[in-house]
Amino acid sequence: MVFAVGLLFAAIFLLANFVMFHWNFPDHGRPYRVEINRLALAIEKDGLENIDLSQYEYVYHVEAFGEHFYNTDADYSIREIDGTLYRFDYAVKDAAKPWQIILAVNIVLIVVMAVVFAVLFYVRAEILRPFERLADVPYELSKGNLTLPVKENKSRFFGRFLWGIDLLRENMEQQKMYELELQKEKKTLLLSLSHDIKTPLSAIKLYAKALSKNLYSDVEKQIETAEKINEKANEIENYVSQIISASREDFLSLEVVNGEFYLSDLIKNISSLYSEKLPLLKTKFTVGEYRNRLLFGDFDRSVEVLQNLLENALKYGDGESVELLFPDDDEGVLISVRNSGCVLQKSDLPHIFESFWRGANAENIRGSGLGLYICRQLMHKMNGEIFAEIDGTFITVTAVFGRG
Numbered sequence: 396m397v398f399a400v401g402l403l404f405a406a407i408f409l410l411a412n413f414v415m416f417h418w419n420f421p422d423h424g425r426p427y428r429v430e431i432n433r434l435a436l437a438i439e440k441d442g443l444e445n446i447d448l449s450q451y452e453y454v455y456h457v458e459a460f461g462e463h464f465y466n467t468d469a470d471y472s473i474r475e476i477d478g479t480l481y482r483f484d485y486a487v488k489d490a491a492k493p494w495q496i497i498l499a500v501n502i503v504l505i506v507v508m509a510v511v512f513a514v515l516f517y518v519r520a521e522i523l524r525p526f527e528r529l530a531d532v533p534y535e536l537s538k539g540n541l542t543l544p545v546k547e548n549k550s551r552f553f554g555r556f557l558w559g560i561d562l563l564r565e566n567m568e569q570q571k572m573y574e575l576e577l578q579k580e581k582k583t584l585l586l587s588l589s590h591d592i593k594t595p596l597s598a599i600k601l602y603a604k605a606l607s608k609n610l611y612s613d614v615e616k617q618i619e620t621a622e623k624i625n626e627k628a629n630e631i632e633n634y635v636s637q638i639i640s641a642s643r644e645d646f647l648s649l650e651v652v653n654g655e656f657y658l659s660d661l662i663k664n665i666s667s668l669y670s671e672k673l674p675l676l677k678t679k680f681t682v683g684e685y686r687n688r689l690l691f692g693d694f695d696r697s698v699e700v701l702q703n704l705l706e707n708a709l710k711y712g713d714g715e716s717v718e719l720l721f722p723d724d725d726e727g728v729l730i731s732v733r734n735s736g737c738v739l740q741k742s743d744l745p746h747i748f749e750s751f752w753r754g755a756n757a758e759n760i761r762g763s764g765l766g767l768y769i770c771r772q773l774m775h776k777m778n779g780e781i782f783a784e785i786d787g788t789f790i791t792v793t794a795v796f797g798r799g
Contacts, residue, residue, distance in 0.1 A: 427453035427485040430485070431453075431483045434483065438476050454485045455486060456469070456483075456484035458484075459482075460479060469485075470484070471483060595631050598627045599624050602620045602623055603624065653776075653777055654692075656690055658690055660694070665698065668702070679716040680716075683718065690797070691778065692796055697794075700774060705719075707792070713735055718733040720733055720791075730793065731793040733791040734790060737789055744785065747767050
């Protein structure tokens, strides 16, 4: 790009000089004509010998017609006064010579070119080069290469952006390690439980075979064997319960850094994201009145919770309206997201915060069933709570924050 701009400026520079060298510059010395006319009137009135040329700015010599009348290299003008020709030699002091104009234009072009090149080099160093460092990062991340570091940059334009990309990469790497460790633990647990199940299962098969072959003629012995089968079945049931419990353990690494922040800052962040997005979707977005308070929790995680609630309202509602409300409460600070178009039954409410649960309203909508589950986990880690209410075709999901 710099090379192309350089060629463009070179072409402009050559074209400007070509035009200036071949341009017929207008006569800028018109003031001397006025002065010659005044001087001619004075000569006509008082005669040449009574004229003091030092009083005139442009004309420095006047000569009546003679032998060497036209023999001069000076700039002159001829006037006829009372039948006699007079030559007026003049000098245009204030008029710019063509070479001065050419020099001035060239200086301006060079200065402009220097400024443009300085701006281009600055843009390249502060804006383009940081992006060049990111050229391979998305591709490597898509391949699962999470060990590629992003070089730190102190640019006031992209320093924080590059730092955020690197932090995202580190978080993805930590999440990957956490998931691998979790998979390892679960696989170990399943292998261990599978091995443990074999023992009572073998005993059950042995007792069942003995009963089927009528090896125990004594009724009491048969009852005892049946009880042992039941005991071993309970043992297997216990192992199965452990497997189910392990599969339901928290599989997400949701870290929070609790602190204090103002409600107004949280709402300002959310409003800036959705006040433009929702009107484009033809959805009426309303933010209710609230009293600014100090909240306890993680600001970034709180933004994530409200974003999840608003995205759910857009995804599963009818798109008519979404409201951000602030019910009064003496114990904490309540923030509610209310949307129209709810088709869930009230009997579904106890399940909407469970992992991987999806209601009847989500049959044709892509999703993982984790949004509200993540919201509940985050609110609990911030010592808060979350609940939902259904009123006709409206559903309201409320996050309860503790006060700072």
